[in-house]
Ligand SMILES: CCCCCCCCCCCCCCCCCC(=O)SCCNC(=O)CCNC(=O)[C@H](O)C(C)(C)COP(=O)(O)OP(=O)(O)OC[C@H]1O[C@@H](n2cnc3c(N)ncnc32)[C@H](O)[C@@H]1OP(=O)(O)O
């Protein structure tokens with residue numbers, strides 16, 4: 001499809017999905033499922049995941065009563081317009097202004113510079129009638145920082161932009177189809193007025209007289225919509241990783257290369273230890289991200305309930321966990337999808353493998369909802385704060401509770417003696433805790449050598465990110481172990497999940513061996529025992545690998561991959577796909593007479609000379 005056709009077809013699908021949701025009707029969870037099967041980014045994502053939650057989280061009761069019924073029936077379509085051409089990561093650096101005019105009781109929205117143009121919001125370019133806009137609030141000449149506003153963008157009769165608004169699509173993005181179904185847009189305001197009651201005023205307010213009443217709750221609650229979406233992105237990472245792994249595992253069982261004895265059958269590539277060493281940790285990650293996603297959903301629900309009761313104690317941890325896990329799981333999944341493409345050899349590069357499009361549509365997850373490095377630095381700040389409070393009498397809780405055992409974890413030596421010890425959950429956990437804590441404490445020690453803490457933080461950014469990643473990996477490993485301790489139906493299933501859990505943990509040790517050795521969390525002998533155990537786990541997973549991906553229950557239609565077909569009938573279907581290509585409509589291609597023939601003729605002429 002051309003971009004226009006793709007965009008229009010996504011509109012068709014979205015509206016059809018919305019119709020089904022209402023007619024059947026579907027629950028919230030079922031609607032989410034439908035979104036996965038629709039399998040294309042579109043305006044519904046931003047309307048439901050960001051516009052509606054922003055009003056719910058930041059609007060007053062009156063604002064909710066006015067806007068939510070319209071949004072819930074999709075009589076208005078909204079998007080989330082925060083990022084600008086000049087600033088995305090630095091939300092406090094946004095430039096759009098919302099200046100209160102006491103004469104008219106309105107805010108005047110203005111884009112003072114080119115870099116202040118909104119740039120990127122999905123659904124903004126062509127579809128949305130409304131947006132939650134983030135702009136600097138100015139009253140009486142004073143800048144109160146960034147706040148949210150509900151703004152109508154387009155005429156409800158003919159969809160034209162309202163006077164004072166310039167709006168459009170930002171252009172083609174990475175990949176052929178992929179994210180191009182979405183109208184990520186730009187927007188400029190030229191002194192555009194909105195009534196005062198369209199500032200989202202649950203947190204802070206502007207009175208009729210123009211007095212600014214600051215929030216008596218943490219201002220970061222304004223970032224609540226991002227926290228909520230980051231949480232869902234972790235579960236989505238598992239879905240995308242599982243999809244790529246399903247394709248690569250099934251194909252690795254079909255594909256044979258080398259190893260024929262006396263003219264016999266060749267070796268299935270899944271039997272090569274190198275293939276297993278690349279593939280099985282990704283299979284384990286798909287399961288691990290699913291479990292940590294379930295736990296994160298619980299954490300998010302818990303913090304939401306606490307916030308409703310004005311208990312803000314767990315907000316910093318919820319922010320650190322959603323930011324860090326969003327970052328870690330999306331980076332691992334993007335890399336994992338690309339690895340699966342390579343695991344499928346040359347055929348993985350074909351569009352019909354399903355992997356190129358999956359990669360193209362998935363990879364912006366490393367950037368949207370917070371650049372992954374910027375988010376890990378938020379985790380690092382949280383860790384440095386926690387380390388600095390050790391010994392102050394305030395016991396670390398939740399995911400940093402292990403830091404409360406700092407004295408032990410800083411000096412303990414791993415008691416792994418033989419390869420099987422690596423199947424002991426307590427020993428594995430302690431190894432990850434020791435590594436994470438030692439990396440965090442080392443950063444804190446290095447930071448303390450700087451007179452200026454901010455300067456020290458800038459200097460140590462790379463180390464801080466590594467420490468944050470170590471902490472996030474510990475969370476994933478620990479939640480996998482907790483899952484295994486709970487009820488899992490079927491002994492066989494539990495054993496398989498155990499194998500995957502240890503593969504997940506031991507491959508991280510293998511991958512980040514430098515961290516584990518340099519922090520003395522393990523010795524080089526223990527590292528080689530881990531490798532030995534890993535090889536043995538691969539052997540145990542091998543006979544069940546295909547069943548473990550079948551368990552994701554993805555249909556062939558959803559996978560969209562010739563290589564990942566359930567029936568394994570890959571080669572005939574590759575031919576079928578190839579023959580469908582428009583280039584194969586004719587035997588002699590268009591352009592032959594114009595370019596190829598004259599070239600060949602010229603060659604023949606010079607040969608004759
Ligand atoms: C196979 C395919 C699968 C199909 C899947 C199908 C479904 C897919 C659906 C997906 C839908 C999603 C689509 C998403 C589209 C993208 C939307 C966007 O990008 S929208 C745009 C997204 N844009 C971004 O993400 C922008 C990223 N940037 C930011 O979030 C901020 O600028 C910042 C956090 C980096 C800094 O903020 P700043 O204000 O400078 O703050 P300071 O650093 O000075 O820290 C001060 C204090 O605040 C604290 N704190 C901070 N944040 C939070 C929080 N959230 N909460 C609580 N606390 C927080 C912090 O800890 C510190 O505490 P303390 O030390 O004082 O105790």
Ligand SMILES: Cc1cc2nc3c(=O)[nH]c(=O)nc-3n(C[C@H](O)[C@H](O)[C@H](O)COP(=O)(O)OP(=O)(O)OC[C@H]3O[C@@H](n4cnc5c(N)ncnc54)[C@H](O)[C@@H]3O)c2cc1C
Nearest residue numbers: 080081082083087088089120121122364367368369370373
């Ligand atoms: C597909 C897609 C959809 C999007 N949808 C929306 C949407 O609906 N609404 C919306 O408002 N926005 C949206 N965005 C914008 C997105 O949220 C931002 O692009 C994202 O937050 C990153 O910000 P940035 O582009 O400013 O990156 P930058 O901050 O410019 O990042 C560039 C580089 O600088 C590095 N960097 C930046 N700051 C630091 C630092 N402090 N320390 C160390 N390194 C740093 C980053 O790691 C990165 O390598 C979307 C983006 C994409 C790609």
